[in-house]
Amino acid sequence: MVNFSPKLDVSLDPPLPKTRNEGLVIRKYGGSSLATPEMVNEVADEVAAIAEAGDRVVLVVSAMGDSTDRLIDLAGKFAEPPAPRELDQLMATGEQVSAAVLAMALTERGIEAVSLSGDQAGIEVAGEPGAATIVRVDPGKIAARLRDARVVVVAGFQGRDADGELLTLGRGGSDTTAVALAAALGGSECEIRTDVHGVRTADPRIVRDTRVVRTISYDAMVELAGLGARVLHPRSVELARRHGVAVRVTHASDPGPSTVVTAGEASMEDVPRxxxxxxxxxxxxxxxxxxxxxxxxxxxxxxxxxxxxxxxxxxxxxxxxxxxxxxxxxxxxxxxxxxxxxxxxxxxxxxxxxxxxxxxxxxxxxxxxxxxxxxxxxxxxxxxxxxxxxxxxxxxxxxxxxxxxxxxxxxxxxxxxxxxxx
Known part of the structure; x- marks a missing residue:
């Protein structure tokens, strides 16, 4: 059983203590890794093996494949432009579908699993529709579920504000959700499972002989993400830096090299490179x-x-x-x-x-x-x-x-x- 030490209401500002929970896996799967029922089942097989080995698992999921684009197109058939609040209500369903079907697939494999919306997972947000920010996470919500289930699947990209309104986080929102949960739950690392082998030295669609950057500092990753690299959103990296959460970026299904985003080794001076x-x-x-x-x-x-x-x-x-x-x-x-x-x-x-x-x-x-x-x-x-x-x-x-x-x-x-x- 994972020992959850944080208080029931943990603000993400100021930073949390650096106590970590061993035996807790926190992982995010992007929409390209969940695009079809077959791919969802492949993810379920992998996660089931982790749970059977004894770890507790918290998953954050994006909408399946191009579901978000299809929901935006659907909204456009009724209003142009759609009301921002109603568009948020619609778009949040994409991640909720992913969470529910993955929890079903895990249950079929004999793994006790439960899906949660961002609100049910204790994520409080503030801001405007489509551009909210996470201000607080109540880890007791997920901790209570993990007493009965080995896997909790959380819909990324969303939360509730202080008035009870559902809001989405905008681009990169599921990455940010995963890092926020890792910080609140005391996970030692947040894994981002996607369709690339980590962060590369350039876009491999342009440069054929790129290589994977095995370790990169928070500062350098923020710069790369903010200047066009699409692997991680700058908001998620900033959050990881503030709370000392290591972020591992790796391919969802193809074993290979990965990138770890961390504080890096302390040195007297930065080496020019x-x-x-x-x-x-x-x-x-x-x-x-x-x-x-x-x-x-x-x-x-x-x-x-x-x-x-x-x-x-x-x-x-x-x-x-x-x-x-x-x-x-x-x-x-x-x-x-x-x-x-x-x-x-x-x-x-x-x-x-x-x-x-x-x-x-x-x-x-x-x-x-x-x-x-x-x-x-x-x-x-x-x-x-x-x-x-x-x-x-x-x-x-x-x-x-x-x-x-x-x-x-x-x-x-x-x-x-x-x-x-x-």
Whole structure:
């Protein structure tokens, strides 16, 4: 029997004590690992073997296959756009279906299992529909179930707020659910089972000879995830870092290498090195010309953009009357630009068809060899760079979208990230 020591109501802020429960497996399965009944049964076989060996298991599941996309399409047949609250009620059912059928499959194998919604699992959230954040987990809810069952299957991506409203967590929500439960329950590790063998040095769809990064720090993983790597969501990594939960990313069904995201070894100084190359395809550069300059006026520009849901990257002020920034994604910019013109008498120009490439690592600016290396690759391939940002952990260049793939391959090769060749 697992000994659950946390209190019945555990807030995720401040961090929990570092006491861990041995004999407790916490694992998340992505939707691609549960896409068909046959795949659900394969997962059930694997989990049943763990439970039969004596461990207690808490699973977090995403919606089966493309269920989320189908639910969004279904909502669009009745309302365009759907009311955010009602869309959340609909989308939360995808994960609940996965949890229920997996619990059924485990029960058929003689394993006592129970499925729980996010609310039933004690997950309290706050925020807006489609973008809630986890504020509290009551581990007593799951602990009570584990006294009678060997496996608890939790629907990811969701919870209830203080008013009893069901809210979903947005992109990456199931990863975040799994890490939050690991923190609250005292799990020593949170496993993320997906359709890739861990975190790679670049997107393997672009670069053929990538390799798996066996161990990566929280900081480096946050950078990779935030700059285009899709394996983990930055929110889940930030949560893991805050509570000291190691995260293992591994393939759901194909044995092979895996990546462990952890604090890493303590050292006096970071060793300068490149860990991976990340990229984005949908980037726009926005130039805003303002009639007045100064921090206060720029603050008003940024506040107006935030009110419209725009999150600027790579901010710069080429001259006192001009603000430049990039925006990732394809959301229309017509409304924020119109508001800037109306409220602040600002003129805006949007440059389309851009992407970005990012070199991610440690101590990249000391010594300064990595930045010249990036610029040399861009120059050798005649790639124009309308914007750039640097920090000790990343070097990001905004470039034409049609040059992204070639640049990723060139940088991966230039920084020696390829697998060893015989």
């Amino acid at each position: 490149v860990i991976g190359i990340a990229h984005e395809r949908d980037v726009r550069l926005v130039r805003v010309e303002v009639s007045a300059s100064g921090p206060d006026h720029y603050a008003r520009v940024l506040a107006t953009l935030a009110a419209c849901g725009v999150r600027p990257d790579n901010l710069s002020w080429p001259d006192p009357g001009e603000l430049r920034f990039t925006v990732r994604g394809t959301e229309p910019l017509g409304l924020p630009i119109a508001r800037l013109a109306m409220e602040l008498d600002a003129r805006s120009t949007v440059f389309e068809d851009l992407g970005s490439v990012s070199v991610v690592g440690t101590a990249l600016l000391d010594p300064p060899g990595f930045l010249p290396g990036l610029l040399r690759v861009l120059a050798d391939h005649r790639v124009t760079v309308p914007a750039m940002t640097t920090s000790p952990s990343r070097l990001t260049a905004v470039i034409p979208a049609d040059a992204v793939d070639m640049t990723v391959r060139a940088l991966h090769d230039s920084f020696g990230l390829a697998v060893d060749r015989p």
